[in-house]
Amino acid sequence: MSPRESNGGPIDAIIRRATLEEIIDLRHAVLRQGLPRHTAIFPGDELATSRHYAAIVRSPADRIVGCVTLHLNEWEAHPAWQLRGMATAATHRGHGLGRALLQFLEKEILATPSAPQKLWCNARVPAAGFYETMGWKIVSEEFEIPTAGPHFRMTRELKREDVKRET
Numbered sequence: 001m002s003p004r005e006s007n008g009g010p011i012d013a014i015i016r017r018a019t020l021e022e023i024i025d026l027r028h029a030v031l032r033q034g035l036p037r038h039t040a041i042f043p044g045d046e047l048a049t050s051r052h053y054a055a056i057v058r059s060p061a062d063r064i065v066g067c068v069t070l071h072l073n074e075w076e077a078h079p080a081w082q083l084r085g086m087a088t089a090a091t092h093r094g095h096g097l098g099r100a101l102l103q104f105l106e107k108e109i110l111a112t113p114s115a116p117q118k119l120w121c122n123a124r125v126p127a128a129g130f131y132e133t134m135g136w137k138i139v140s141e142e143f144e145i146p147t148a149g150p151h152f153r154m155t156r157e158l159k160r161e162d163v164k165r166e167t
């Protein structure tokens with residue numbers, strides 16, 4: 001689960017739940033660059049059912065360098081988690097932080113068997129390979145989201161065995 005050593009050495013980081021306020025600056029910088037800050041706040045972020053997660057490096061001082069959010073939504077009329085705002089700071093990509101964030105939230109979901117075990121997202125095309133590496137499947141044609149570019153819709157059905165194997 002810990003971020004691996006690669007591209008220049010170990011990263012001393014922790015993954016934990018976070019508040020929207022904690023992650024919004026990173027989400028804004030990575031995913032809504034050049035747009036007003038409020039565009040990085042998504043409808044539903046404030047709901048009690050929404051879950052925000054952060055990857056925090058410890059050195060030289062605590063700093064949030066990765067984030068992701070789950071909104072309780074629907075997939076084909078069944079409850080499902082919509083994954084949103086997945087971002088690793090450009091300075092910290094390729095060190096396993098994105099992987100660690102997804103594994104952390106998947107373990108939390110699996111820990112509550114009554115919670116939906118289905119996830120979906122609108123994945124930016126350049127990030128689709130990342131999600132595929134993490135067990136997600138492309139389930140749509142490419143489509144355009146204004147201001148965010150080309151996307152695929154992707155899904156992941158959680159199974160306890162998958163998460164154990166990938167950890």
Ligand SMILES: CC(C)(COP(=O)(O)OP(=O)(O)OC[C@H]1O[C@@H](n2cnc3c(N)ncnc32)[C@H](O)[C@@H]1OP(=O)(O)O)[C@@H](O)C(=O)NCCC(=O)NCCS
Nearest residue numbers: 086087088093094095096097098099123124127129130133
């Ligand atoms: C996509 C993103 C979140 C990945 O984060 P990251 O912390 O660099 O990812 P990791 O280092 O944990 O990578 C995990 C695995 O995915 C692979 N991977 C990462 N980004 C990838 C990409 N764009 N395409 C294909 N594979 C990718 C890595 O090689 C690694 O595989 P490995 O363990 O087999 O070597 C990051 O590149 C990012 O923030 N991009 C810009 C914002 C964005 O597009 N977010 C997604 C919006 S839908």
